[in-house]
Amino acid sequence: MSQSRALLPHKALVPRAFFIVSYLTPEEVTQMGQACQGRHQARDELLILTLFQTGLRISEALSITPRKIGSFADGAVLHIDGKGQKPRLVACPEPLAHRLKSYAFDRQLGLDDRLFQINRKRGWQIIKEAAERAGINKKVYPHLLRHSDAIERLRQTGNPRALQLHLGHTSPLMTMRYLATLTAEDALRIQQEVKF
Numbered sequence: 001m002s003q004s005r006a007l008l009p010h011k012a013l014v015p016r017a018f019f020i021v022s023y024l025t026p027e028e029v030t031q032m033g034q035a036c037q038g039r040h041q042a043r044d045e046l047l048i049l050t051l052f053q054t055g056l057r058i059s060e061a062l063s064i065t066p067r068k069i070g071s072f073a074d075g076a077v078l079h080i081d082g083k084g085q086k087p088r089l090v091a092c093p094e095p096l097a098h099r100l101k102s103y104a105f106d107r108q109l110g111l112d113d114r115l116f117q118i119n120r121k122r123g124w125q126i127i128k129e130a131a132e133r134a135g136i137n138k139k140v141y142p143h144l145l146r147h148s149d150a151i152e153r154l155r156q157t158g159n160p161r162a163l164q165l166h167l168g169h170t171s172p173l174m175t176m177r178y179l180a181t182l183t184a185e186d187a188l189r190i191q192q193e194v195k196f
Helices: 002-007 011-019 026-034 043-054 058-061 093-105 120-134 140-157 160-166 171-193
Strands: 071-072 075-081 087-092
Touching: 002 093, 026 043, 026 140, 043 058, 043 071, 043 087, 043 093, 043 140, 043 171, 058 140, 071 087, 071 093, 087 093, 087 160, 087 171, 120 140, 140 160, 140 171, 160 171
Parallel strands: none
Antiparallel strands: 071 075, 075 087
16 A cells, blocks of 8 residues: 555645646747846846746856856757756757857856856846836746746647756656646637637
8 A cells, every 4th residue: 555655646746736837928028028127237138038048947047157058969058057956958049048158258257157146136126127117917036937938848849758857847747737737728728719
């Protein structure tokens, strides 16, 4: 009996896997980036784009240095030390990698200097202020951009296992909530087509 229980996932993980996840659309993220103002406008917009286009946690994004921007096959990657200091490679769109490198070059950063020289609290403030200025009526916080990246990647690739590795999730159940969100949205669209 105890052996069969060990095969089942922890009871707290199962319901969480079927939660509908809130997220931002690519258009909303663009609006947030365009709403950035002030002398740190370039940094703030780049932080928002980095969180959305890579799905990094805020702490992971704030640890990016020029040395961590690399390549794999024909694409750009980020070398990230994730939760529990587990290393992983994260796909990074080529235009974003170019912007990160240009940003570091323009500011004459060393290979091991952090690109975003702010703390987590300031990161939260930047994202919240950009969302307010963009007129987004959702609760916006750094992890919401991670959810948004996950939804967009799953929508385009349809590959939950690749998404799990990209996000650094140890359990596939963590990734299944994004699939559940897309499935629920598709089901609603199908049901809305029913004519009475």
